Amino acid sequence: MVTDFTRIFKALPRQFYETDTITVARSLLGMEVVHNSAQGSTSGIITETETYTGLNDPASHSYKINSKRVSVQYRQSGLAYIFLIYGIYFCFNITTGKAGSPEAVLIRAIRPISGIELMKVRRKTDNIARLANGPGKLSQAMGINMSHYGIDLTGSELFVAIPQNTLSFEIEACKRVNIEYAGYAKDFPYRFLLREKA
DNA sequence: ACCGTGATGTTCT
DNA sequence: GAACATCACGGTG
Numbered sequence: 001m002v003t004d005f006t007r008i009f010k011a012l013p014r015q016f017y018e019t020d021t022i023t024v025a026r027s028l029l030g031m032e033v034v035h036n037s038a039q040g041s042t043s044g045i046i047t048e049t050e051t052y053t054g055l056n057d058p059a060s061h062s063y064k065i066n067s068k069r070v071s072v073q074y075r076q077s078g079l080a081y082i083f084l085i086y087g088i089y090f091c092f093n094i095t096t097g098k099a100g101s102p103e104a105v106l107i108r109a110i111r112p113i114s115g116i117e118l119m120k121v122r123r124k125t126d127n128i129a130r131l132a133n134g135p136g137k138l139s140q141a142m143g144i145n146m147s148h149y150g151i152d153l154t155g156s157e158l159f160v161a162i163p164q165n166t167l168s169f170e171i172e173a174c175k176r177v178n179i180e181y182a183g184y185a186k187d188f189p190y191r192f193l194l195r196e197k198a
Numbered sequence: 199a200c201c202g203t204g205a206t207g208t209t210c211t
Numbered sequence: 212g213a214a215c216a217t218c219a220c221g222g223t224g
Contacts, residue, residue: 050216059216069209087206089217106216136217178216 009034011159017077021096021103022190025049026171028094029194032163033110035142036156040118042142044110044132045163050176051190052093054102059182059190062102072150073102080151080158082144089136092144094153094160108135108177108191110142113163118143168197 009032017024026049034043052060054073061083062070072081073095081093081104097103110132112119119131119141132138139145144158153159173189180186 052216061216065210067209083216084206084208086215086217087208089206091216093216108216134217140218176216181214182216 009159009161011154011156011161012078014076014078014154017094017096017153018098019096021051021053021105024094024096025051025105025190025192028105028107028160029171029192030163030167030169031160032113033107033142033158033160034114035144035158037143039143040115042112042115042118044112044114044138044142045167045194046107046109046160047111047133047194048107048109049192050106050108051192052104052106053190054097054104057182057188058185059176059179059188060102060104062104066102070102073104075099075150078153080144080148080153082139082146082149084146085136090139090145091135092139092142092148106135107138109133110138112141170195170197 028046028049031046032043054060054062062073072079076099077096079095081095083091085091093104093106095104112131123131123141132141151158172193172195174191175187176191
């Protein structure tokens with residue numbers, strides 16, 4: 001039996017994504033990302049994010065570039081920006097800021113909540129701790145791929161919502177991962193991790 | 199536990 | 212041709 005999450009959750013409105021990208025990246029921690037797919041539904045609590053601030057951020061794919069690959073970043077906020085990395089894995093991002101400002105938040109990790117059995121099948125592992133603790137892994141676990149490029153996260157297929165059970169946590173900020181090429185921006189504290197309070 | 203390496207496709211030089 | 216917002220695996224401690 002497949003749970004219909006749209007009856008339980010309400011997608012965050014576009015205004016949530018239209019403000020400052022760092023604020024969005026921090027605010028997404030503790031939120032629940034949901035994917036209702038043909039195979040079934042999966043969801044998880046967002047535990048790690050990264051901010052990419054576009055035109056003033058050499059680490060951003062959209063730094064001084066507007067190509068087919070990054071074009072969705074130039075559209076309105078609250079859309080899925082998906083890219084293929086290392087020829088194998090997909091990374092799931094959400095566009096932020098106003099139209100024309102190519103900013104985005106990378107969802108780097110989730111804690112699986114719903115559809116865990118489906119995640120195990122997709123990931124070909126039973127190790128729950130490693131099911132979705134990385135950007136490529138969470139995309140694989142949730143069945144997110146290039147077909148979701150540009151999808152509107154205010155819709156009902158792929159979206160973020162306030163979880164049913166809120167938890168108490170703090171936010172740790174540190175350097176972003178694997179952007180040594182990014183010059184003056186390489187040490188910006190744009191990576192945010194959810195640290196649960198004891 | 200950490201480290202090195204190979205996998206693999208799209209984009210940009 | 213090189214680089215890449217990554218991961219799994221096998222080796223060594």
